[in-house]
Amino acid sequence: MILRRRATVAPSADAAPSATELRDERTTLRWRLALLTFAVVAFAVGLMTFLTYLTVSRTLTAGVDHDLEQLSGVLLEQSLDPFYLTNLNAEIQQFKMYNPETRVAISPPGWSFSRGDAIPVGGDLRGHLDHTSPVYRTVGGERIMSRSDSLGTTIVLARDMSGTHQLITSLGTVLLAITALGTMLAIAAGLVVAATGLAPLKRLQRAVDYVADTDDLRPIAVQGNDEVAQLTTSFNAMLGALQESRTRQSQLVADAGHELKTPLTSMRTNIELLMLLNQPGAADRISASDRQDLERDVMAQMTELSTLIGDLVDLAREDAAEITVESVELDEVIASSLARVRRRRPDLEFDVHMIPWRLTGDQFSLGRATLNLLDNAAKWSPPGAVVRVRMIPLANDRVQLTVADSGPGIRPEDRERVFERFYRAPEARSQPGSGLGLAIVKQTLVRHGGSVWVEEAPGGGALVVAELPGHPQPAASR
Incomplete structure (x- = not known):
């Protein structure tokens, strides 16, 4: 027995292996697991870094927009005072004194121009003049907001975003450094995970190699429950x-x-x-x-x-675990075996009741098994005795076959052992036979999904009971 035998298939001349196949053959499972772990961790770190950068950037911008909206609300409220519009330039200068980082332009109701700073709004905002909600744009490094009230007063505010952009850039740099560090840690984690995860497999491989090299079939020690x-x-x-x-x-x-x-x-x-x-x-x-x-x-x-040689050949054939799949008429197989046994024992009477039954299996093996059953019953029945053969359907997919002889029967302690190879009860050793017949019967029936056992016949003798799968076959279809 060779456990390390490997089946190889020579590649054809027009089917050269691809570069991917060659790379997969060279890459060990340890490196595949390490690369997979690295890819997963690196992707997770990169995704979290990108989402963090995007969230912080939008949060800082939203903070600037909120400040501008509050300032515009204050200016719109002050513009309702007529004295405020009379001293508009002074009010603008005072506003810029308290908010030096913000530029402002105010256009009172009915004015075609504005007072304050010249702020490029980056487009026509007149379409928004009838709306009190603020409009935001980013033009030339500034965050610009335009807002109007119901009376027609328009406030335009602009704030320099260079500090915010610098903060966002610094944050991006830090996050890139974190991503690089996370990638390196991912590589290390991949190697550690691969080494740790494959350690049990390495132990199993060494144990299997030991079995293959020494032909020692002792069980391998089981560690854990994974x-x-x-x-x-x-x-x-x-x-x-x-x-x-x-x-x-x-x-x-x-x-x-x-x-x-x-x-x-x-x-x-x-x-x-x-x-x-x-x-x-x-x-x-x-x-x-x-x-x-x-x-x-x-x-x-x-x-x-x-x-004996024929029985050994049949037994070896059953051991080969190769079954010929074909449709088998079980009643016809039994009738054929019964005809052979009748020629051998014309001095016996056979009481037979069969039903049409079909199953899928090996007709030769089933014929050999039924012949052994009938031969065994005929061998132990004295001249003039009756051998009873019955087929009884147990369900639509199960049938029972019983063969009862008129012999001395089988002792209860021997009923299991009669299906062992070469086993012969003490009273059977004087009779011809090899002790393989019932072993072949059991092995054949088990391979066909059936079972067999021995009981005592109602009128004395041995009763062999066999069950097989299949289905009834109507007589008209035969």
Whole structure:
């Protein structure tokens, strides 16, 4: 058994690997995980930095707009006083004294010009003169607000944004530095996460390599209860199944060798005796009837050996876990097996009741299994006895097949073991057979989704009960 075998497929001449495929082959899982972690963290840091910059920039601008709106409200309220408009220039100068960073232009109602600073508004604001809500623009590094009241007074305020822009620029620089630092930390975090996250996988890989190198199928120690631990548990289950298969294989070889050795030894002895009798002058040492008995023994041993080899081949075929999927008429398979058994035991009566039943499976394997069931019942039934075969539907997708013989039956303590390979009850060891027939039956039925067990027949003898899936088949469709 080679556990580290790798299947390789040679690339065709016109299907050269792409650069991406070559890069993926060179990149280890550790670096892939590190790069993925770096990409996720870097994206998160970059996104948060951008959102922070955008939020702070808009907050500072909104603060300037709020100040301008409050100042415009005060000026509009003062413009309602006639004496304020009479001394407008002085009032503007006083306003600028208290607000040196703000420029102002006031246009009283009905005026076609304004007093104060010449403020470029960046467009025609006359469309907004009938609205009391403020209008904002940014022109030439200044934040400009225009606001009118219901009487027609218009206030235009402008504030230099250079300080705010400088603050925003400084903030952007700091955030870029934070982003760079965060990216470096993301790389380090990616490497740490990759090393830490893959440490259990490395331990599992070393354990698997040890199993492959030493062929030691002992379970691997499970640490924790995470996904790697579950993977280790699954691998241990695979090792257990592999060890069980190896044990069964060794046992099969040992049992087969033992079972083959007995008829081979006996047949060799009889053949050597026949060869000795064929020598000149030795023919008179044995009677003709004894010689015929000896020849019959050789033929019987050859038949027994041939049957045993056939059973071993069938058992190996079932072990291969390859099932031919085809539609099988179970009642026809049973009828074919029954015809063969009747030819072998014409002295028995077969009481048969079958129903049309179809399932999907391997017709050859099912034929072999049903033949073994009927052969087993015929072997243990005395001449003139009755073998009862019944097919009973349990549901629309399940059928029960029972085969009852008229023999001595099977002891309760042996009813489970009769399906083991090469097992033969003490009272059965004098009978011909290899002990593989019922093992083949069980293995075949289990592979087809069925089951089989042994009970005591109502009139005495053994009752073998088998269940199989499928569905009834109307007689008209056959």
